[in-house]
Amino acid sequence: MIVTYKKMKSGFVSIVGRPNAGKSTILNTILGEKVAIVTPKPHTTTSAIIGVFNRDNLQIVFVDTPGIHKPHKAYGELMNKASYSSFLDADVVVLVVDASLPFGTGDNLIVERLPKDKPLIIVFNKIDLARFEQVKALKEKYQTLFKDAILIETSAIRNFNLDEIISEIEKLLPEGPQYYPLDMKTISDEEFIISEIIREKIIMLTKQEIPYSVAVVVRHIENKENKKEVLVDIVTEKDSQKGIIIGKGGKLIKRIRLQSEYDLNKHFRMPVKLEILVRVEENWRDNPKLIKKLGLMK
Ligand SMILES: Nc1nc2c(ncn2[C@@H]2O[C@H](COP(=O)(O)OP(=O)(O)OP(=O)(O)O)[C@@H](O)[C@H]2O)c(=O)[nH]1
Ligand SMILES: [Mg+2]
Known part of the structure; x- marks a missing residue:
């Protein structure tokens, strides 16, 4: 048997930035597949997510990260840590900036933490919302x-200019191995995909503090012939939040379940039946041990 070694460029690219800048949207659009959930609210991504881009002789392993912010709770600190950790293995760092917002203290926080020894691409996203002068000033800064x-x-x-990101990364990457199979766009496991889809619905259907006080934990997946049955816990911080998530006469939890099942059916291309239990773990976001026990941070 003759084994041929194909020369290719490959490497790890960390996508970082403030919450809501459009990091996950950029990754999903580049891959042509939703590997990370997206909502109009900040702090949607809460852990590092891998997305793999393949083209002839090129493999880019993107790491989408939680928006870097001033943390108020242990969970926020762990989210930031997940973002900072992505620098360690990165060959290239992509900083995503919301071009429609002025430079602020939140940006400084990231600027100070960016590695000095790695190639940096700064993406000014949302230019559809920004004024020309505003983008110019931000770029100069x-x-x-x-x-x-x-x-x-x-x-x-609008899928505008994202191919430019790929071209620039390609120039910066070294020659390297193929890290993942060519047909693999993400390494997220079933449990993660299910919990993220449900979390997306909760974020969309609730207001104020609720989206951030909630964790979704998959307890069991039963793979039956042509269908999946999944047991899920929605964990809140307080009794009052549990009440809100359930809603009057169970109305809200039913909407969360139905909308999640709809997306899950599409994703797994088979019926997925969810059984959801809402329970309270007092102030789980302040408790690193509990966060780990719930499986929210590796
Ligand atoms: N107008 C406009 N909206 C965008 C653009 N890119 C992303 N968005 C919107 O911005 C919001 C946030 O997008 P995300 O991709 O979730 O942002 P993120 O940086 O991953 O946010 P976190 O995960 O919370 O850190 C969503 O409503 C997107 O639809 C863009 O180029 N233009
Ligand atoms: Mg995100």
Whole structure:
């Protein structure tokens, strides 16, 4: 048997930025597949998510990360840590900036933490919402801070200029191995996909503090012939939040279940039946041990 070694470029690219900048939208659009949930609310992504891009002789392993922010709770700190950790293995860092917002203290927080020894691409996303002068000023500010950085303007929602990100990454990556099979777009497991889809519905259907006080834990997946039955816990921090999630006469939890089942059926291409229990773990976001026990951070 003759084994041929195919010369290719490959490497790890960490996508970081403030919450809501459009990091996950950029990744999903580049891959042409939803590997990370997206909502209009900040703090949607809460852990690192791998997305693999393949093209002839090129494999980019993207790591989408939680938005970096000033944390108020242990959970927030762990989310930031997941983002900072992604720098360790990164060959290239992509910083996503919301071009429609002025430079603020939140941006400084990230600027200070960016690794100095890695190639940096700064993506000015949401240019569809930004004024020309505003983008120009923001780009000048970042170019002063990072003289060697490559600057790219994008609109992820309109799929504008995302191929430019790929071209620039390709130039920066070293020759390397194929890390993942060519047909694999993410390494997220079933449990993670199910819990994220349910979390997306909760974020969309609830207000104020509720989206962030809730964790989704998959307890059991029963794979039957042509269908899945899944037992899920929705964990809240307080009794009052449990009441809100359930809703009057169980109305809200039913909507969460039905909308989640609809997406899960599409994703797994088979019927998925959810059984959801809502329970309270007092102030779980303040308790690192509990966060780990719930399986929310590796
Ligand atoms: N107008 C506009 N909206 C965008 C663009 N890219 C993303 N969005 C929207 O911005 C919101 C946040 O997008 P996400 O992709 O979830 O942002 P994120 O940076 O991953 O956010 P976190 O995971 O919370 O850190 C969603 O409502 C997206 O539809 C864009 O280019 N233009
Ligand atoms: Mg995200």
